[in-house]
Amino acid sequence: MNATLDTAAAFAAAEPEKNLIVTEALKKAYGYGQLILDGVDLAVNEGEAVALIGANGSGKSTLLKCLIGLHPITAGAVSTFGIRFEGTPKTREKAKIRRQVGFVFQNHGLVRRLSALSNVVQGRLGQPGGLRAVHQAIAPAEWREAAFQALDEVGLADKAGARADQLSGGQAQRVAIARALTRRPRLIIADEPAASLDPAAGHEVMALFRRLAKESGITLIFTSHDMEHARDYSDRVIALKNGCIHFDRRSKDVRDGALEEVFRD
Ligand SMILES: Nc1ncnc2c1ncn2[C@@H]1O[C@H](COP(=O)(O)OP(=O)(O)OP(=O)(O)O)[C@@H](O)[C@H]1O
Numbered sequence: 427m428n429a430t431l432d433t434a435a436a437f438a439a440a441e442p443e444k445n446l447i448v449t450e451a452l453k454k455a456y457g458y459g460q461l462i463l464d465g466v467d468l469a470v471n472e473g474e475a476v477a478l479i480g481a482n483g484s485g486k487s488t489l490l491k492c493l494i495g496l497h498p499i500t501a502g503a504v505s506t507f508g509i510r511f512e513g514t515p516k517t518r519e520k521a522k523i524r525r526q527v528g529f530v531f532q533n534h535g536l537v538r539r540l541s542a543l544s545n546v547v548q549g550r551l552g553q554p555g556g557l558r559a560v561h562q563a564i565a566p567a568e569w570r571e572a573a574f575q576a577l578d579e580v581g582l583a584d585k586a587g588a589r590a591d592q593l594s595g596g597q598a599q600r601v602a603i604a605r606a607l608t609r610r611p612r613l614i615i616a617d618e619p620a621a622s623l624d625p626a627a628g629h630e631v632m633a634l635f636r637r638l639a640k641e642s643g644i645t646l647i648f649t650s651h652d653m654e655h656a657r658d659y660s661d662r663v664i665a666l667k668n669g670c671i672h673f674d675r676r677s678k679d680v681r682d683g684a685l686e687e688v689f690r691d
């Protein structure tokens with residue numbers, strides 16, 4: 427059952443010209459399996475920070491992948507950056523979407539034996555001429571400088587030359603954020619970005635995310651199992667349950683009782 431259209435969803439729906447992402451009755455099953463998403467309607471505005479919550483297996487990661495055409499959708503439609511698709515986007519459209527998205531995952535995914543700077547430069551892979559992003563030494567000077575600037579923005583300019591495997595978890599995740607930022611994405615998708623960090627580093631990383639996204643006008647969609655993170659570092663919280671949107675509200679209006687209900691059977 428879809429929840430009532432709460433205020434946040436109503437605001438986004440009322441301003442279609444600001445929508446960066448829209449889904450229309452999105453359904454998703456893997457192969458011939460059961461529906462993981464069973465009619466999801468949402469609209470995300472440019473510049474918004476959205477937290478996606480829900481129990482393990484509720485389909486958060488699946489939804490993130492569907493929004494950017496990484497997995498074919500089973501029914502309904504998705505429109506991202508004004509590119510509307512059913513099933514799967516055409517190759518060119520998929521590439522166009524991908525170029526404008528930065529990703530950050532739970533396990534930073536850095537190349538361990540490369541320097542922080544090279545890892546950030548690799549954020550350009552997939553962009554035109556992206557093969558030169560394999561290593562900072564062969565990257566165009568402009569990319570190297572932008573990567574250095576991104577490291578500076580996350581407070582790690584002094585670690586540019588350090589190997590990724592010599593960084594702490596929190597530092598590595600900040601490098602991953604710099605890597606996502608260096609391509610100047612319109613959208614950052616972060617799947618449990620703070621899940622493997624201690625509480626202090628987790629808050630630091632989330633606050634950084636929030637600040638950088640706001641400063642650059644980047645739209646941010648992140649998942650989290652930490653309800654403090656979900657509420658404190660977003661404008662809006664979307665809860666998934668039983669394949670549908672259980673609620674979609676302004677973060678400041680999300681009460682403890684509503685959160686408990688999301689995780690109750
Ligand atoms: N590639 C896949 N092939 C088949 N089934 C999958 C695949 N990826 C996910 N699933 C299934 O889809 C459901 C939703 O998974 P998903 O990873 O989207 O949930 P989630 O909300 O991100 O969970 P978590 O909080 O544990 O990360 C699960 O039942 C999972 O087993």
Ligand SMILES: [Mg+2]
Pocket residue numbers: 486487488617
């Ligand atoms: Mg997940």
